[in-house]
Amino acid sequence: MKTARLFAAAAMLAAAATSFAQGPDAYPSKPVTIIVPFSAGGATDLSARMIATLLSKQLGQPFVVENRAGAGGMIGMNVVARAQPDGYTLGWGGNSPMSVTPHVTRNPPYDPRKAFAPVSLAAISSWTLTSRADLPAKDFGDLVKLAKSSPGKISIASSGNGSAPHLLAEMLKQSAGIDLLHVPYKGEIEGVNAQLGGQVDLMFTSTSAATPQVKAGKLKGYAVTTPKREPALPQFPTMAEIGQPDLTIEIFFGLVAPAGTPTPVLDKLAAAMKVAVADTNYRESMEKAGVTATSSTPEEFAALLARHNERWLNVIKRNNITPE
The missing domain is CATH 3.40.190.150 (Bordetella uptake gene, domain 1)
Incomplete structure (x- = not known):
């Protein structure tokens, strides 16, 4: 019995030593x-x-x-x-x-x-509200008028149901009083590609993904969600500037x-x-x-x-x- 206890104690010490050797210092x-x-x-x-x-x-x-x-x-x-x-x-x-x-x-x-x-x-x-390049709206005011003239026919993509761009879309619909058709995708890249291909009209696109496409004329931009204008896209107003302060995120x-x-x-x-x-x-x-x-x-x-x-x-x- 005493020998068994000694072996057990030795095993515990060995395990502790191994644990110490593999601890945070070795990470x-x-x-x-x-x-x-x-x-x-x-x-x-x-x-x-x-x-x-x-x-x-x-x-x-x-x-x-x-x-x-x-x-x-x-x-x-x-x-x-x-x-x-x-x-x-x-x-x-x-x-x-x-x-x-x-x-x-x-x-x-x-x-x-x-x-x-x-x-x-x-x-x-930040996010930038973008649209396909040929959407007939030159600014946010035009975009709202277009959406109100065709309730439920202007589509807005997102990176998935319940994603931040989806909620931003829902907030935009309520705050601007417009009806948009939500089209969820598996991720942002898929949504951006759908915009580029003309399958959807709008999307809250991350500014990092929007910047090259906007500069190349492949997407239009309307506003950014930062408190101040984005250095990468300084020509676009903030959401607060277009009367949508709740969309500052x-x-x-x-x-x-x-x-x-x-x-x-x-x-x-x-x-x-x-x-x-x-x-x-x-x-x-x-x-x-x-x-x-x-x-x-x-x-x-x-x-x-x-x-x-x-x-x-x-x-x-x-x-x-x-x-x-």
Whole structure:
């Protein structure tokens, strides 16, 4: 019996030693996956891939981006929410799956306020209200007149039911007193392609995706959702300037981990993110895409998520938007 106890004690000590060796100080000791909950392409995916490369160089292990699109970003973020909280499966969280879509979904797979441990912001941007190039409306006033003359016939795309662009569309319909036909797509790129192909008329497109298409004359732009005019598209007024102040909402995206991830791991990742986001090439690439590179502490990111969740919950309640 005494021998058995000694063996058991030795086994416990060995396990503790192994655990210590594989603890936060040794992190990461194997490849890390970053789940991007949207389709490949666009600034969100680009930023994740650039940051993954920079984190790999700093931390000495591969950071591999994996796209898991669908359900307004919830499919990918649910993978993160259910992953082991050890820092080896991370998420590239953004507005829709982190503060919007779960609140307008019946039986959502996770609570965005509880399922994740924020690490750091990576960028902040906006949406631009865009249309197909040949839509006969030169400005927002014309657009409203056109929609009112053809109730329910002007279509507006989104990156999925319950996504932030979908809610923005619903808010626009109510605030401008117009009836638009909502057409959900699997992701933003699919919606933009539908605009370019003339299958849909309008979309709240991320400014990063809208900028090259507008500058090339392939899409029209009407207004941006930032508090101030966007440097990338300074010719377009803000939503407040066109009389739609409730549509003043910024896009954010950044790195999150599953809830319960050890604080030392989060702090190590946050420190690495601060260096990565400060990288000159990353910042210049984001600026060209109409995005502002922005890092944060885990606490600052958590506070931003809390504000966005509260804001969207108020929007959903005020506009009588029910879960689907």
